[in-house]
Amino acid sequence: MKVKLTISYDGTNYCGWQSQPNGNGVQKEIEKAIEKLTGEKVAVTGSGRTDAGVHAQGQVASFSIEKATIPAEKYFKALNTLLPEDIRVIKSQKVNEDFCAIKSAKQKTYEYTFYKSQVELPLKEKYQTKLSENLNVERIKECAKLFVGEHDFKCFCASGSSAKTTVRTIYEIKIKNSKTQLKILVSGNGFLYKMVRSLVGTLIACGEEKIGEKEIAEMLKTGKKHGIRTMPAKGLCLIKVKY
């Protein structure tokens, strides 16, 4: 039986979705819980890795299990009694045998959240990044349009990536601006290592009027970097994976 899980986690204490030599990943915690529950050692496949400290509202994972003694839709409750409190399975369902959380994924949406304040706010600091400058939000919106479509994002990929190609398609970038918050939502067919945080950092530089459409066009076309800041992990959340 193939089971699809929808998972939410607070990534603060994990080295990301995947385990690393220096720490535990969310994937490993889920595999351990499934083994405790069923006695079966399974490999859980995520829709993609999230980096260390990045959060998820709707990560998706799948696994195959030989014994079908527990109905797929009952897995989430049972796993939640075995998982650490910063990881919860929101939903579990039976899927076709050819379903694969990574290969079948069509669209992923990430959200980056800033709070606006001159002073660090302890009640925001866990899941948001402070923004103390007044930004040109119209310019951010204009510059964001340049990223939409199929491009070579090699400028926006941190070293250490194992990706075969740096070409990705971005479907949409939404900017939600209010008095207290700035949210940047990015949807695409997939993302490179630290790519969303680099895109967001670039858009913030645009809002600060340090770079503009010319520099972004150049980065996408020629791969020439223009001082990109990678935003901190804690403000980033994987919202949804579409299949």
Added chain:
Amino acid sequence: MKVKLTISYDGTNYCGWQSQPNGNGVQKEIEKAIEKLTGEKVAVTGSGRTDAGVHAQGQVASFSIEKATIPAEKYFKALNTLLPEDIRVIKSQKVNEDFCAIKSAKQKTYEYTFYKSQVELPLKEKYQTKLSENLNVERIKECAKLFVGEHDFKCFCASGSSAKTTVRTIYEIKIKNSKTQLKILVSGNGFLYKMVRSLVGTLIACGEEKIGEKEIAEMLKTGKKHGIRTMPAKGLCLIKVKY
């Protein structure tokens, strides 16, 4: 010189505003930071205690300092470099010598936040309480009206309180209900030990149709308790103190 501080904190790791034999309070951390900064041992007075685990967006405190070498409005930045990251001073200002954070306080507003979900959501769990039942929100609104005004709240005071009188005045209770959240805002001239969390627990019991206006009227009039649940500290936040 008398200085007024506006403070925000994540109360998760504190035993409340005031230190207790079993743990550190937020007040002590601020006193330690002031001593490090000025070399002077001062007593910091808060607008009131917040209980263990309760958060603050706008707690107010005051203290007297002999040396006036640092201008009052510069204290916040200097203190923030010395405070633990879950406590931040938002604002500091000079006030009249007769100002006292506790005695001069006219109105306090607390907010309690629930998220609606069948499953625990790790990204909400730190500052909100899960609500999985469908509540009768109209009934909550009707019942909330009964608390407004001057009443003897002895039914809503946990044992261990040192208050001289259990009479308090509630100015307003606001209920903000959406698809994903329920927020209860309570404003009053002061609150007893665990009083807001008991009021909120009572209103939830009203929403579950376990008790109603009759039982609340009786509790306020005769002091006869009707199975009050005290809601968890983590969902509660001191929003504002008015002077």
